[in-house]
Amino acid sequence: MGGKATRESFGEALVRAGSDERVWALDGDLMKSTFTHLFREAHPDRFVECGIAEKNMIGVAAGLALAGKVPFAASFACFIANRLEVIRMSVGYSNVNARLVGTHAGIGIGDDGASQMGLEDIAAMRALPNMAVLQPADDRETQQTVAYLVEHEGPAYLRLTRQKLDDVNDDSYRFEFGRAVQLRDGNDVCLIGTGATVQEALRAADELEKEGVSARVLNVHTIKPIDADAIVAAAADCKRIVTVEDHNVAGGLGSAVAEVVAQSNGARVTILGVRDYGQSGSPDELYEAYGISARHVAQAARSLIERER
């Protein structure tokens, strides 16, 4: 895996966003892991170190937001999502402009193992009615997402990777909130990824192309509100959809896609995701072992196509 980790892109983008005086950063003693230490160096008076106390960090962010600030509270995805009750009340139900940033998403963190792997955060955040859920797939997309989030109205959750990701977007890329990005056109099958799994979907599309299978690839950076138009179009054009995510199969990208497909004229959907708590290992090993690597995506696509032959 080449490129850059989206957590690092976030840290850099947040420093630039900090030229807007409303922007604050909050840390729970993980600043060097979430890259908010860059903001601390650039804008020390708007950095709040909360210590290992994420409930309070999220509540303080809510208070800052109520005072008109745009706070970004960052920690590992697992530590953010597991303060769901505070997020529900003080951020979601209170409808404040707080941004919760969960880095180290999924099994892609590798060696640290299951205790540090956020695998249920998307499901939890999606269940909050007004919470936007975003997961950019590369450096460029992350930078633009952070800039967008300064202006977004309402609460938002931003999910980021520990591991480095390939660039999937080119120079002409422009982030549009709520709009999926079609990276490849195709009509035999649609491969849908988010964050770290977009590059897996692209690699799978390369493999399938060699076999004469035309795969569309969608990058769903905004998981909520999801781009229903793009998914309905994929269902109509391709009839077969494979979703892939570094998150539990329940309640994540695959669920969000399936909810849209269920209300369309239909398509077969295979949901690839994690079904366990994870373990230590390299990201590549883990993606292979837990069934979300490019090879698994391609195989799932072949199975869908073969079922109808």
Place this chain on the structure above:
Amino acid sequence: MAQLTQTENRDALVKQLEEEARQLRIEDIKMLVKAGSGHPGGTLSAAEMIAALYLHKLRLRPEEPEWPDRDRFILSKGHCVPIVYAALARVGTIPREWLDTLRKFGSPLQGHPDRQRCPGIEANTGSLGQGLSIAVGLATASHHDQSPWRVYCMMGDGEMQSGHIWEAAMLAGRRTLPNLVGILDNNQVQQSLKVKEILDIDPVAQKFRDFNWHVREINGHDVGECLDALDEAETVTDRPTMIVSHTVKGKGVSWMELNPDWHGKAPSEEEGEIAIAELEGRIDAEESKRRFEALGKGGK
């Protein structure tokens, strides 16, 4: 009505606020009876402090609830919001008629505070332990911007059992926020039993001192002491202030006082009439208790 300002005669102010507190209690009981549910105990214990804040201390423009320079009041013990609704109606932020709709479908007066439905409510609370963090965030913003507004956060003693409170207390003390005032409505009783019986929080004043708060302990049913403590908090420039307000849950209705049964149960219409008669001074505590007990014997 406008808020009461400090008159030359402080005793007169105290007397007025005592009367306001009494009226808030009566309003509170009427609301709960109409609603058929709610939390009388913790609303009654807070009446003097709520009167001192809303009718005098808070920097507000009652008809302009979004005024940027207003003081912020966060009710962390969100289930006690009816007494705040009564105060908001008294100062004119919300219409008096709204009080009759408490807890009804479509009402701006939700069972717990909802800032998007009710003007004058600053934050949604009701999941105990969360309010102080929000107050710390607000105070951090105001302090950073050198804004004139201050932040007040009222908590219950039961929620001192939540670790979340102490996360916020530690940060507020560390950041030495001088514009933050916590008020602990120390009414001794929580939902099931006395606080001491569930999980004792004492010495709670010392705990806040240890976290670098200025602490003042008062009799929370003495309006003069409430005013003194709120005034004193403004003179503390190097740390947040915690007013440990020793109160009696259910204060003012003799048969509710310190009785956990009245944590989360509304009085019936007949019970409400007795409670109001006692609050209005038409009957004494003995007579009130006698009538209340007679109701039970009447086999309703």
